[in-house]
Every structure is written in C-alpha cells, then in structure tokens.
Amino acid sequence: MTKDIPILKLNSGYDFPVIGYGTFGGTDAPPEVYKGTKYALEAGYRHIDTAYSYETEEAVGKAVRESGIDRKEIFITTKLSQPFHEPKHVRPACERSLKLLNMDYIDLYLIHWPFGWKFYGYEFEGLKRTNENGHREISDVPFIDTYRAMEELVKAGLVRSIGLSNFTIPMMEQILKECEIPPAVNQVEIHPSLPQEELLTFCKEHNIVVTAHSPLANPGHRGRLAMLDHPTVLNVAKKYNTTPVQILLNWGLSRGYSIIPKSARPERIKANLTIITLDQKDIDEITNIGKESTIRVCDPVRYFGPDFDIFDDYKNTPK
Numbered sequence: 001m002t003k004d005i006p007i008l009k010l011n012s013g014y015d016f017p018v019i020g021y022g023t024f025g026g027t028d029a030p031p032e033v034y035k036g037t038k039y040a041l042e043a044g045y046r047h048i049d050t051a052y053s054y055e056t057e058e059a060v061g062k063a064v065r066e067s068g069i070d071r072k073e074i075f076i077t078t079k080l081s082q083p084f085h086e087p088k089h090v091r092p093a094c095e096r097s098l099k100l101l102n103m104d105y106i107d108l109y110l111i112h113w114p115f116g117w118k119f120y121g122y123e124f125e126g127l128k129r130t131n132e133n134g135h136r137e138i139s140d141v142p143f144i145d146t147y148r149a150m151e152e153l154v155k156a157g158l159v160r161s162i163g164l165s166n167f168t169i170p171m172m173e174q175i176l177k178e179c180e181i182p183p184a185v186n187q188v189e190i191h192p193s194l195p196q197e198e199l200l201t202f203c204k205e206h207n208i209v210v211t212a213h214s215p216l217a218n219p220g221h222r223g224r225l226a227m228l229d230h231p232t233v234l235n236v237a238k239k240y241n242t243t244p245v246q247i248l249l250n251w252g253l254s255r256g257y258s259i260i261p262k263s264a265r266p267e268r269i270k271a272n273l274t275i276i277t278l279d280q281k282d283i284d285e286i287t288n289i290g291k292e293s294t295i296r297v298c299d300p301v302r303y304f305g306p307d308f309d310i311f312d313d314y315k316n317t318p319k
Helices: 031-045 057-067 088-101 124-128 143-155 169-178 198-207 231-238 246-253 266-271 278-292 302-303
Strands: 007-011 015-017 047-049 075-080 106-111 158-163 183-191 209-213
Touching: 015 075, 031 047, 031 057, 031 266, 047 088, 057 075, 057 088, 075 231, 106 143, 106 183, 106 246, 106 278, 124 198, 143 158, 143 169, 158 169, 169 198, 198 209, 231 278, 246 266, 246 278
Parallel strands: 047 075, 075 106, 106 158, 158 183, 183 209
Antiparallel strands: 007 015
C-alpha cells in the first residue's frame, strides 16, 4: 500500500486505504473509468471501488493489469447486484465479477442494496428489466440469506472480506445477530446534507468501517444539493486556502470514515488525495448543515420504485 494514504484496519484483518477511486458513471463509463483508473493508480490510489451494475469491472481490471503494480498492493471493492440475492445466484454472480475483473479474488464484496429484484439472468440487460410501470420488481429473498451465501465466498477463497451497502442500523443489527462473519464495511451515502451521525456511531461501536459514497452530494446539480456552493463550506475553504471539494472530502476523513470520490479529470483525481487537518469547530459547522435540512441524493424510491422505501423517507407521504 502507498505510504501517503492513511489505512484503516478491517475487522477481517486486512488494510483498507481510506481514499478510494469511485467508478460509477453513465453511458461512457467503461472507457472513462479505464483511463481514470489508470491515472488514479499512477497518482497513488490503491483502493478502487466498482460494482457489477456499474458495468465498469472489466475496465478496472484492465487498468490494474496494465499498471504494472502488484495485484496484492491494490484493494478492489465490488458489489453483488440486486437480481442475484437468491443464495444459488450469489457465487455465480461473484465468479462473473471475477471473470470481468480477470482476478483470482476480490478484496471486499458488498451487498449493493438490502433488497433483491426478480432474476432475469446474469447479463447486464437483466438488471434493467422493469414492470409495466417502469419500476423494478422486488423479490422476497431475506438479505440474511444472501449474506450467508456471501460468507461461503470467504470460505471458498473467492473473497477476502464481505460487507454491506446502503444498510440501515436495524438491518445491520439483524446481520450481526445472525451472521457468522461480521460485515467489515457498510458503504452508505454521507455528505453534509446527510451526515449519518447515528449510523457512524453504531458502526464504530461494532467495529464496522464506513465508506461514504456520494461524498460531494451531487456537485453537478445546481440548487439545494449544491454543497460546493454552501456558504459554510465556502468560508471553511477560504480559511484553509483550498477548494470546497477538498473541504468536503476532508470533512469525511476527519470524521473517521473512508471516501470514494469519482472524477474523470486527472488534475481532480490527483487533488482528491490531498489530506487536510480540519479544526473540530469547522467539522461541527459543516455537520450542522445536515441537521438543518436533511437531503438524500441516492433515493431508491425515485430510482427503483415505491416498493423500495427502505429509509422510510416516504412513510408520511399520501399514496
């Protein structure tokens, strides 16, 4: 692992670089991710975050092979997609990711969302199937059954660590109560408009490392989600003579969790490795943004349909 990026120790015993390179993208994601991952590795990143549903695993694997860096020096996170929650689908899905990555093992394998969809095959097209209303079709597979199948991947040597993504505290409590191998990581949305203080405390108490996806909220969206334009963030950036992006990323690091910012631009990819020590007063001021107005960017109801209100954001909304 590169000496410049701080390391967290997972409960599975493995080192986990706190800054990773995120590879979620749109229609041009594979070529952009290939170039971005190559540059990220050159810049010093040793943690790459991908997912089967991103359709970028193959691009990540190619970039890693061409980097010339020893595979053991690079931490790869990928994720089990929703149609593969039935236990019999978990290993084939993992093996498909391994084939796309062209790797012998995955460092960290996460359940991408705590719900499953109807299975339409392992091809990418199966992830895009919807019902007549344009919504995903929910399956009735309990996530604990999916997780137990994930534990078998560790025993088989296909995966070194397993974990969760977008799981709430009650969901984690159930996993911890019934699992054999505790989750090493929970990857969730965290930014100043969604500071997740209670979840962070729970994970720290149970030795689960947290990774923040969407750490900048949604920088391409102008309006209420424009964290980069928030007066508090701008004032703190001015104090440290740096950019709002670096303040938001280091706000996350200062709170003790890992971050996976994404960018296709080499100068930004490199800049996102900058470590700044923030005063506690500044950390608290930024955290208070979310106490005044909580906003979720990655809304599963909006993305997938009304059956997926796992965060109870719509429980008081008339149907």
